[in-house]
Amino acid sequence: MAYGQKILKLAFTQSLFGLALSLLLFSLLPDIVTADEYDYYSWQSDNFHNGRFYTKQPQCVDIPADLRLCHNVGYKKMRLPNLLDHETMPEVKQQAGSWVPLLAKRCHADTQVFLCSLFAPVCLDRPIYPCRSLCEAVRDSCAPVMETYGFPWPEMLSCDKFPIDNDLCIPMQFAGNHATQPPVSKVCPPCDNELKTDNIMEHYCASDFVLKMKIKEVKKEKGDRKLIAAQKKKKVLKQGVLRKKDLKKLTLYIKNGANCPCSQLENLGSNFLIMGRKVDQQLLLMSIHKWDKKSKELKFAIKYMKSHQCPSYHTVFQ
Template identity: 85%
Template structure:
């Protein structure tokens, strides 16, 4: 089958097919009938040369960010210049937890258009408006964890809306939005063993500890640790002298609710990372002795094999 070609002044058939599958979850049948495509240069490609022609491959089941996104095949190299699936898995895995934060309904569409672009006759980039919408929704959440919006996703590098880019999804003239939790992001995590282990790997430090006091300061929530002995599960970047007078922050968390911290009695499982000179809380749970999930995680936490990369967002 001959790949669909561009048409002037109308929606390109390949782009229309892409939008249809993104909206309906239908896979592209034609993409599986041919494996190679010409890599056409454009204003948004860096001009990097590749050893292999772009090829069409199955999206592997362990590519959690994009498996099940609505199409089955992706092109390599992708639009972020990752040439091997191993590299795609490693880099894309950093963004999986962002989907759970539901900061924008089109987060997966945007990220997968770059990490696992659908196989068509030419690269199709996300529209600038799509990038800006996802950035505006998700950058504040990422900032809570001390991560800025990355330069590789700078929205100015993407095309202004036209028929040759992927736009936001619309419903009734308004961008489709998923319900956004108002709970502080570090407090909005289920006490599940797999979540604890994922966060353990992504965190710079992990402690069992008690809090003495909570304060609001410059839009942040400052937590002062109790002087009682803390159990260190992962020392990481922490220094011994910091443990004596430990002060942790929930970035931009002065006014969002954190049910776990409504009462400071008892111990907490606290995970965090260092951002500049601040120690930020990225996950906090009540230390529930009766929780089977917590017991399971603690049993395997020392032997758990963490990925060899640091997540961009947890």
């Protein structure tokens, strides 16, 4: 059964509105799945975060292709406002965009299910939130990856805000079925990125600074990995928060990365494409690629950087 249909079944079979509403939802189920003629719903959310009532009547809209976080989540329609109080699609896209890189890290099989249940909730007559156990499972697996980039698990996703497991919340999809769960990479997260144009541009927009440079030395320091830049001239592709004195004695860190593999750092003879963020006065490495002159993907990305206008992401995870 498709994920979207699971949620629909969950909603109408155990609804608190009783058997009459359940029968009504059952009779409309095929239409809700397609949802073409049901553009508006009459409910008003009793958002459990703050008891807020939305000013706009909730809509059922297509999940757009450029909402990359949720476009392939398993259902085609979502509600606005969503469950994070975003009332317009541009706002949803802006806020959701900063979470796309986390999916690529495969820290938990249910990461997309959890995030999209909030950013792009399925169209139903009432809000259905993720279960607390789903939040806790994703948090416990993904928070360490986020911390590598200098981001804590955000308060807006605090798991104690979500309902204790029952029939009216979205449970884990892969609980007890480890065979279907994608493998979790043990590679240092900044080192585990494909040299693809889209991937490079996502990290470019999410980074405070981007450089072409050489690395002189790599050390371990208090559980982190410390990258000391060579004194040779560095090419600045995005300066951001970097000052001239930062560039002169540039030191980068991979948080909690002292012992994880990073194949790019096994041979320091080449130039590197370095992307990073400044967090608490430290420069953290977000992504590293060897500078491959033959790579068409890299060439296109570097050319694209000159004219690309990055969205103003909300800084949760980037």
